[in-house]
Amino acid sequence: MTEKATSEASDCGPEESASESAQAPTTEPAGEVAALESAGEERAPTPPPEPASQAPAPAAPTAPTAPTAPQATKPTPPSEDVPSAPLLFALEDVSDSSVTVSWEPPESLGRLGLQGYVLELCREGASEWVPVNARPLMVTQLTVRNLALGDKFFLRVAAVSSAGTGLPAVLEQPVHIQKLIEAPKIRVPRHLRQTYIRQVGEPVNLQIPFQGSPKPQASWTHNGHALDSQRVNVRTGDQDSILFIRSAQRSDSGCYELTVHLEGLEAKATIDILVIEKPGPPSSIRLLDVWGCNAALEWTPPQDTGNTELLGYTVQKADKKTGQWFTVLERYHPTTCTISDLIVGNAYSFRVFSENQCGLSTSAATTKELARIQKADIVAKPKGFVERDFSEAPSFTQPLADHTSTPGYSTQLFCSVRASPKPKIIWMKNKMNIQGDPKYRALSEQGVCTLEIRKPSPFDSGVYTCKAVNVLGEASVDCRLEVKGKASATH
Template identity: 50%
Template sequence: MPAKPAPIKKSPAKKAAEKAVEKPAEPAPEAPPAEAPPAEAPPAEAPPAEAAPAEAAPAEAAPAEAAPAEGQAAPAAEPAADAAPVEAAPVEEPPKPPTPPPPPEPTSAPLNLTVEDVNDTSVTLKWKAPETLGDSGLDGYTVEYCKEGASEWVVANAELTEATRLVIPDLTTGDVLNIRVVAVNPGGPSEPAVLAEPVPIRELGERPKVRLPRFLRTRYIRKVGAQINLLIPFGGKPNPVVTWCKDGQPIDTKRVGIRNSDRDSILFIRTSEREDSGVYEMTVKIDSFSDTASLTLQIVDLPGPPDSIKLVDTWGFNAALEWTVPKDSGNTEITGYCIQKADKKTGDWFTVLEHYHRLNATVSDLIMGNSYNFRVFSENKVGVSEDAAITKEVATITKTGIVYQPPEYKEHDFSEAPKFTAPLSDRAATVGYSTKLLCAVRGCPRPKIEWLKNMMVIGDDPKFRQISNLGVCSLEIRKPCSFDGGVYTCRAKNAQGTATVSCKLEVKQVTVVEAEKK
């Protein structure tokens, strides 16, 4: 019979591991919330590691020791005499749970909650969307109201409304209500937007309205010391409450007087000063309804002188000046400057430039050998500044040697040959009736005029009268006969040349009818 294999002895460590498998591990105590719970080892026995087979008989591998339960001391492991060393199996960490998303945040409060309309049974509200909506957006609005003196808020709309306007109906006449609006989203309700004043439920006869005059809709400008009396009418039923403010602050009643009546308000200043300039706002109010009008009052004064002035350069008969704008403009824009000069010999000031807009100027036509001072005044709508900026430097116009050379003029030659500007015209004359021939000629020197008949010079024949005056030439033929007809020529002659012009004269005989002769 074959020999029985020798029994394998179990080590004390292996026996302890098997006992740990049979007995379940005790639950570990809960860790404090600040610390993460430790990972627990699985209760199952770790798989035994296989040892290398021997040639004679395979050695059974010793199973891995189980992890001791939490709170118990791990037993001391005794090395097995027959088993090979075993490596510890890696413990896998459980997956971390996902980070939960942050809870949604509510929106900010609605903006500009106002009353649009009110009557004896309803009130109309309007507002603007919240400035911050957050990632969850906006589901809608809830409108609530509460009677004056009560603590219970009543919801006006059963369902959320997405509109920014709502009418609360079926109200009781005479009630005074506090009203608020809340924005709602998945994060919950926002901070409420509450009306500044309670709203009385009643019918308004006429809404408040300020009727600002047309001339006050633009800037109202007056000089320092002027009296100001502005009447501004308004309307509204019942009588509205009138309030005034200047630049957002209450009006100083010591400086500005206010008188209110049922239909108008008067703003009165006895002696205006520059400190009275500003934006005045008049507000008329009935319950939660109001109307506001603003007017800009500007009190102006004479400007100050330019801040500085200097003489930049001097050359020839000229001096260049520069200056800067005045520090005090008189509460209005600078419209120009006035530049003056003074000769040091006389000290009298003379205006060189008026209403000048630039900050530099050149003064010309100065007298050689003299020295000059300059000053500049500022101008605005009120007038010219009382003081002036005067140059510290003196502009001296030095004498220089100048030799006068008269210009040379080339004499113009006015010589011109005769030229007829108006020719002779053919004429017809009647026997016994005088006639005249006319023409016009020019030339330099004055040409000599000759008249010719049939190319024969007419001399001093008393039958002909020759006249030449200022270039107009005429030949008068006294009581011509049939033999005086022909070609007449006017000839003009001077040193530059000769010109002629001709015409034909026809002298007709009067024919007598035979019947008239008998």
Template identity: 30%
Template sequence: MLLIPESSRIDAGKYELTLENSAGKKSADIHVRVLDSPGPPLNLKPIKIDKESITLQWEMPLIDGGAKITNYVIEKRESTRKAFATAVTNCPHTSIRIGDLGEGCEYYFRVSAENEYGIGEAVETTDPIRASQAPTPPESIIPTDVTKSSVSLAWTKPKHDGGSRITGYVLEAQKKGTDQWAHVTTVKAMDFTVKNLNENEEYIFRVMAVNHSGRSAPRESKPIAVKDSTSLPEFDLRGVCQKIVIAKAGDDIKVEIPVMGRPRPTISWQKDGAALKLTQRTNVETTAATVVLSINECNRADSGVYTMTGKNIVGSVIDNITVKVHDVPGPPKGPIKIVEISRTYCVFPVSDGGNEYDGGFKITGYTVEKKELPAGRWIRANFTNIIETTFTVSGLTQDASYEFRVIARNSAGAVSVPSDPSDPIICKDDIIEPRIMVDAIFKDVVLLKAGESFKLDADIAGQPTPSMVWTKNGKEIENTMKLDVKFTELTTTLTNKDSVRSDGGEFVLTATNVGGFAKHIFNVKVLDRPGPPVGPLKVSDLLFPN
């Protein structure tokens, strides 16, 4: 009798019972199934890695716990943490993609099988796995020296390492006109001299960056003729769009520019026509293949034209890049001068021609703010972007006191600090004596023929808005079927139809406000046939013929 107390999954399996006596021996197999959760899965490993996900694969456990395995539970933890977190709770297959990982971060994973009796023991990755991908190609590859049997090459780092440290570079060569690439070397440095080349042959070289996830795509050189030669310096600015570098204030600027020329040129720098001053923030560096301009925590003073001069025995070459540091614009120039005040509005220029600084972008508009004194807060006074040079603030309260200020906005959406506030104003009408303005034709007599119409019009100015009245022969003119008088706030017209001689005369327009009055006389003459002689007819000095 075989007794196994407190059996577990490891007790499952095939048991062999053997009976033996003098007559012989007999064996029998007994298969024991222990109903339990499964054992650990086997051969857990990554099969695909990129910068934000890792795909895992494993095999089913040897011990299924006496029941079909229906699910797998996957957990993960960053290598810098101690606790695992559940990543996937429902996985019926033996592979899974774990996404939303941090690029360049390392993770441990463990997988547990599940059957109807529970979740079993987990299998764990022995080493951390980094979420990364193959790097981008090196930015450039250029020859730094050429002889009749060798080519010295240098290249720049990839823009992106794929989330994993670059472990080296693979260099290959191809004779121009052939399709076959030959392995030259694998190096950790970013330069190499290829020797034992055929004189006067042309070669193309390519370099690939390598990290733990694989090789980058290749970066190829231009065809290079193997011979003793010299050439002018040349700056490769293809990587600097339109030769302009744009950065926000506070950012670090680093511009790496490939430099060619044989022999290797010396490089000097200028900014805005003067020698570039090197400081703790501003520095230049020359590598085997490039020149590097670095500006830490840039500010608006770093904006300008940076000029590079390359010199060797062949000659010199000058090129430049423009650095634009984008910042908030300066406040509009002040002080704000109110040019017109009434009891409900005021008018002032929003800018007198510019800002102290536009922030590297064109000024596209202004915002006006108002504050009611003495204890009000600043509130916006305009509802649309102001692009005009003057602005009218309406909706003010009569006899209230206000201050105003202006904020500039540029095309990048950055806004300035507010301008200095205006001097306080009190909303009441300025008193301006009325003025009447008429066309030159109304300063002389207006002549017309009987049956024609005439129209008299004038523009009025004054503050407060003047009242207007038309009179003739000392009496105020009223509208009739043929005569019509119209008024707007600052204009007036008088129209007369089918004129007759009696419609002529002096038409007086008077404009009046508290500041005084103005008057203009329109002289109108209607030309017609003479009227009948004035009667009665008197006869005198009669003569009788003889």
């Protein structure tokens, strides 16, 4: 048995085929047969011409319903002198311009030895076999190239010895050369495999690659319906499809489906888009109760959440005397709260903002009535009453809160202190006194201590301390300020 090898025979014209291989008639033009070259094996010597009677006679053409291979005739030499038919003749690969076949050596190589194999081709509807290789080749695999789309033919291979050509092995089904179809496939980018979020007014630009051969047809739908061509633009190329919306609106939210069609095959991909904006303010707010230094508030959620879930509420208070608003709660989820540590004798207003992924609502719900923190009634001193000493060491009733700021935007730190006599307020950064630094402005009004940091930069990040000192003692509170991000060009 010989080892398997791959070969592609060289081009041969009709005259060369007829003179060098008397066993295979060449009635088809050589240009219609693929060019073949040897794959490294040495060619067997050209067999001596045999009488025409020894060549297998072509089978008579028939017209059955299903195509069948033309029949081969038995060789005239004795069967023990010529090789038997090759074994396991099979089709290895078919492309749009070539075909590859392979086989195994025959069981009997003949008494005179094997000289090679001859591959022959017979077009469907014809009766004559045309040799593909003019000389016998000592290979067990051949590739026929340069075939034309639409070609349909039978193939057979026979072993050759010096005594003649043995019986051929024939492929049962004809080979059909047709354009190969690559099934369509869509490759969704990683960032589009989860919900794609844009804000109102921002552009939407989706580029979805796909593959398939020949070029497939692509189509888009929005929530199962055709796209609005006045708002959505689609451009489809050979390898991708781009969906573009110049200015997104909330109505553009939904499920977009890309379908790629090709020869009855299709692939689909879905992309979820969510267009959001800032929420509206709470629908209403009211002051429930005021007692001692406390006030209770209640509000109702906003009617418009901005097409996304709320992250919470921001609650602020303002003293009627100063009119300055201070944040007391951030990203607070319930719709009721109690504000404590209000100053006796002051009157307060309260307001609440809604917040979602886009930020705080542009306006807030504000209480219509003031929360008045009443002073205790004056009671006449009984005779012999000893006046009470109200002196006390400093203590912070509202600590500093950690804060994150953006470069270029002034930010403020707040805390509240109680002491008698009035304490001295000292501000420090990273335990260093910052009094007198023009970058900072410190205020202390009615127990509320404020530090304003003007246009901070990342270098202003650190631990800030507010210390209150009087003759009875001292107290301090800390917070961490983080300034991150890029500074705005307008500041």
